[in-house]
Amino acid sequence: MENSRKGPDLRVNIAGIEWKNPVTTASGTFSPRESGEYYDLSRLGAVTTKGVANVPWQGNPTPRIAETYGGMLNAVGLQNPGAEYFIREEIPYLRQFDTKIIANVAGHTVEEYCETAERLYEADVDMLEINISCPNVKEGGIGFGTDPQMAAAVTREVKKVSKKPVIIKLTPNVTDIAEIARAVEAEGADAICLINTLLGMRIDVRRGRTVLANRTGGFSGPAIKPVAVRMVYQVRRAVSVPIIGLGGIMTGEDAAEFIMAGADAVAVGTAALIDPAAPVKILDQLTVYMEEMGFQSVSEIREYFRD
Amino acid sequence: MQDTMDKKRILTGIVLENDEIAAGVYKMTVESVDGAPLAKPGQFVNVYTKDASLLLPRPISICFSDGAELTLVYGVVGKGTEEFSTYKRGDEIRHSMPQGNGYDLDAVKPGQKAMLLGGGIGVPPLLSLCYELTAREISVTAVIGFKDEPFLIKPLLKAGADLYVATDSGAVGFKGTVLDVLKNENLKGDAYFACGPRVMLKAVTDHVLAEGRDIQVSMEERMGCGYGACVGCVCDIREKSGAGPASAAGGETIVKKKVCKDGPVFWGSEVVWDGK
Numbered sequence: 001m002e003n004s005r006k007g008p009d010l011r012v013n014i015a016g017i018e019w020k021n022p023v024t025t026a027s028g029t030f031s032p033r034e035s036g037e038y039y040d041l042s043r044l045g046a047v048t049t050k051g052v053a054n055v056p057w058q059g060n061p062t063p064r065i066a067e068t069y070g071g072m073l074n075a076v077g078l079q080n081p082g083a084e085y086f087i088r089e090e091i092p093y094l095r096q097f098d099t100k101i102i103a104n105v106a107g108h109t110v111e112e113y114c115e116t117a118e119r120l121y122e123a124d125v126d127m128l129e130i131n132i133s134c135p136n137v138k139e140g141g142i143g144f145g146t147d148p149q150m151a152a153a154v155t156r157e158v159k160k161v162s163k164k165p166v167i168i169k170l171t172p173n174v175t176d177i178a179e180i181a182r183a184v185e186a187e188g189a190d191a192i193c194l195i196n197t198l199l200g201m202r203i204d205v206r207r208g209r210t211v212l213a214n215r216t217g218g219f220s221g222p223a224i225k226p227v228a229v230r231m232v233y234q235v236r237r238a239v240s241v242p243i244i245g246l247g248g249i250m251t252g253e254d255a256a257e258f259i260m261a262g263a264d265a266v267a268v269g270t271a272a273l274i275d276p277a278a279p280v281k282i283l284d285q286l287t288v289y290m291e292e293m294g295f296q297s298v299s300e301i302r303e304y305f306r307d
Numbered sequence: 308m309q310d311t312m313d314k315k316r317i318l319t320g321i322v323l324e325n326d327e328i329a330a331g332v333y334k335m336t337v338e339s340v341d342g343a344p345l346a347k348p349g350q351f352v353n354v355y356t357k358d359a360s361l362l363l364p365r366p367i368s369i370c371f372s373d374g375a376e377l378t379l380v381y382g383v384v385g386k387g388t389e390e391f392s393t394y395k396r397g398d399e400i401r402h403s404m405p406q407g408n409g410y411d412l413d414a415v416k417p418g419q420k421a422m423l424l425g426g427g428i429g430v431p432p433l434l435s436l437c438y439e440l441t442a443r444e445i446s447v448t449a450v451i452g453f454k455d456e457p458f459l460i461k462p463l464l465k466a467g468a469d470l471y472v473a474t475d476s477g478a479v480g481f482k483g484t485v486l487d488v489l490k491n492e493n494l495k496g497d498a499y500f501a502c503g504p505r506v507m508l509k510a511v512t513d514h515v516l517a518e519g520r521d522i523q524v525s526m527e528e529r530m531g532c533g534y535g536a537c538v539g540c541v542c543d544i545r546e547k548s549g550a551g552p553a554s555a556a557g558g559e560t561i562v563k564k565k566v567c568k569d570g571p572v573f574w575g576s577e578v579v580w581d582g583k
Contacts, residue, residue: 034535034568037315050538058563063529065539070360074531076538079563221362273532274355274362275317276403 008290009297014242015165015190019045023283026246026269027104038276041097051106054115056082066202066211071221073200075214078106083116087123100126110157121162133171133196145171148183155187165190173199177231178238185239193244195228221270222248229261236262252285260305322398329458333392337377346372347409348436349572353533355401356387364533370431380431407571415498422496423449426503441467452485486510512575522575528566535568543579
């Protein structure tokens with residue numbers, strides 16, 4: 001179906017890896033077999049896995065999910081079966097599909113990030129995405145993403161063990177996102193992904209307790225999109241490496257908005273929790289938008305933006 | 308690679324009826340969508356709201372389904388279910404199904420006796436279970452408990468259940484809990500199936516395990532996506548070592564299983580009831 005008519009050229013090059021189109025999944029909202037029940041994974045430019053750590057993580061207690069107006073909070077806490085299981089069970093499954101594999105790496109310490117990154121570098125994945133921005137784990141995660149020196153240190157050490165392109169995923173919970181972006185670019189980050197979730201909280205006033213067992217959680221969904229667009233715009237002006245933009249993308253035009261702000265590719269997250277097939281629907285909508293606007297390539301979307 | 312036509316998708320059904328059958332409890336019948344897969348007892352439906360500010364699907368157990376109709380019995384507990392309660396005949400309802408694993412019906416053989424235990428809004432899935440079991444020539448006894456207003460009594464009788472009703476208030480049937488009825492009436496079966504609040508599931512599991520039997524329980528947890536992607540809804544499950552990724556050498560491991568995908572039905576003996 002997709003190849004029968006001649007449409008715009010959707011290919012993008014992210015740190016030397018060519019994606020057939022600019023749409024990937026947001027880490028934590030994609031599960032290979034479950035998502036694959038709803039769409040052909042080969043349709044996406046890349047798939048980004050859930051965070052993988054050196055050993056299995058149990059995650060946080062439940063409730064882990066709370067709905068908010070136009071968004072949601074999650075405090076899953078990066079529950080994952082560990083690198084060994086991931087390499088044995090998930091990668092061969094994903095390799096059946098014609099799409100790039102981005103392995104998202106979680107850790108509590110620089111050593112943990114490096115141990116996992118090294119094992120994944122040796123495994124059959126295309127790119128690594130280092131999550132220094134999870135608001136739901138105490139040590140590591142967001143602690144690395146909010147301090148330019150620590151963000152730089154993780155990037156430097158991971159770059160030593162991985163010759164595959166390294167994407168650093170940034171948190172929006174900082175005063176100056178451009179400063180963090182410059183710090184990781186200076187240490188060799190091959191691409192930057194932003195934004196992770198905003199730190200949020202909800203209280204059930206009938207019970208006098210937080211809705212999430214973890215008290216706070218990551219805020220995502222369409223409600224956060226303007227914050228994300230603004231931050232992609234700021235980072236685009238601070239660095240020259242490719243940017244994967246995300247945060248509340250629900251439609252093809254939302255994706256185009258991120259590209260105009262400076263993203264080279266986009267990730268679909270919360271939308272896929274609402275409609276499992278959202279990543280491919282958004283890709284199709286983006287294609288229609290490009291045809292309507294007469295854009296021949298993804299870069300023409302960005303060039304159309306008159307800042 | 309899989310054919311696109313085989314993929315699951317969000318279906319748009321048409322509401323045939325939607326009536327309040329007890330205070331705050333509605334029974335909605337939806338015309339089955341052409342080509343919609345059939346569901347097993349204990350599976351559920353993700354229902355999507357029309358209010359775009361409410362993002363997440365609402366997981367609702369399947370009360371009854373066949374090729375023609377899908378019946379959902381749900382309690383109004385928040386904005387999403389409140390919206391569903393306003394749907395009228397002819398309205399559209401967006402949903403995806405079936406979700407979850409459902410009950411293992413092979414745990415009971417023809418000629419044997421099944422005990423179905425339900426509490427409150429956990430009663431509805433027992434109806435399709437009752438139909439499936441009686442069709443297999445399994446005799447069904449259902450014990451259902453409510454705060455004070457029962458529902459689905461007639462449908463369960465019609466489905467062939469030998470029925471016991473309990474209410475906390477004593478307004479209808481036995482005064483007390485489902486467990487009280489099991490004990491007082493000395494009811495026993497070859498297999499046990501339950502759906503209801505966690506406190507009830509734990510109580511009946513303890514009772515049934517003490518009798519030397521196991522029980523299939525349908526667990527509830529706050530869900531995100533409802534199809535296994537977000538890992539929001541988990542419960543602690545004991546697993547024999549070697550089976551799971553987190554296994555240690557020897558003995559058993561406690562793993563966090565997804566209620567929406569690995570469940571909602573688990574064996575009572577496997578659930579770590581003190582896990583939360």
